[in-house]
Amino acid sequence: MGTSRNYQTEGIILKQSKLGEFDKIVTIYTPEFGKVRAVAKGACRPRSKLGGNVEPLTHSLMLLAKGRNLDILTQSQTINGFLTLKSDLWRMACGLYLLELIDSFTVEGGESRPLFDLLLDILNQLSEPDSNEIALRYFELHLLTCLGYRPQLRRCVDCDSPLKPTVNFFSPSKGGLLCPHCDSEENRRYEQIKVTSAKPSLPLSVQALKVLRLWQSCDYATSRRVKVKPELSRELERVLCEYIRYIVQRELKSLTWLKELRKESASL
Numbered sequence: 001m002g003t004s005r006n007y008q009t010e011g012i013i014l015k016q017s018k019l020g021e022f023d024k025i026v027t028i029y030t031p032e033f034g035k036v037r038a039v040a041k042g043a044c045r046p047r048s049k050l051g052g053n054v055e056p057l058t059h060s061l062m063l064l065a066k067g068r069n070l071d072i073l074t075q076s077q078t079i080n081g082f083l084t085l086k087s088d089l090w091r092m093a094c095g096l097y098l099l100e101l102i103d104s105f106t107v108e109g110g111e112s113r114p115l116f117d118l119l120l121d122i123l124n125q126l127s128e129p130d131s132n133e134i135a136l137r138y139f140e141l142h143l144l145t146c147l148g149y150r151p152q153l154r155r156c157v158d159c160d161s162p163l164k165p166t167v168n169f170f171s172p173s174k175g176g177l178l179c180p181h182c183d184s185e186e187n188r189r190y191e192q193i194k195v196t197s198a199k200p201s202l203p204l205s206v207q208a209l210k211v212l213r214l215w216q217s218c219d220y221a222t223s224r225r226v227k228v229k230p231e232l233s234r235e236l237e238r239v240l241c242e243y244i245r246y247i248v249q250r251e252l253k254s255l256t257w258l259k260e261l262r263k264e265s266a267s268l
């Protein structure tokens, strides 16, 4: 007891929930300490200095005190509240999707500079007026790489032969592509054990493969220069989101919301 220790860090608020009448629990993503959960005391009081600074999608400079269970957020100063991003429903949904991805993939603690920088970069990009879904796909691909799930896109994950420029098959459970031969073998094995519910793999066109390979190895500015037609965009989304769903074992809420928003805007 009495060993509390203060530390300062920048961080991005991933989510918040109420704790009792006046306090909040906030989940923060920081570059040096990874994911941190902390209590923001009195944040629900009307004139709290913390209140507005602990909303999700806020980049802040924070002062925390080590607690016995949860740390205590004592001060928070907003660096960027991403107001342009929050002023548009689609952009905000995109931002919240990035936050949910980080929250779903990470545990508390652990150094995390590359992922923090990626998150901050893509949130800034999404604030630009001409941003589009490429930002989400780029984020997903590089998040997977940062966390050790980099999809194998060069060689078949079963027979290790270099992939040919034809339709190959992405296997979420194997984390990469199967050549057509190995994919049909895999399907046969699935049929033998009568697994009908789980689709073992998804077809991936030559064009989609080219785009994924490029994005995997380039910076965001370069990735944006690729012209992606809606059909190709859906294909890339399907493959990456299916892989993510396999890893986290559930559908992300914010992704469902994003898809609903798209449907609504298409029907206007």
Ligand SMILES: [Zn+2]
Pocket: 156, 157, 158, 159, 160, 161, 178, 179, 180, 181, 182, 183
């Ligand atoms: Zn193969």
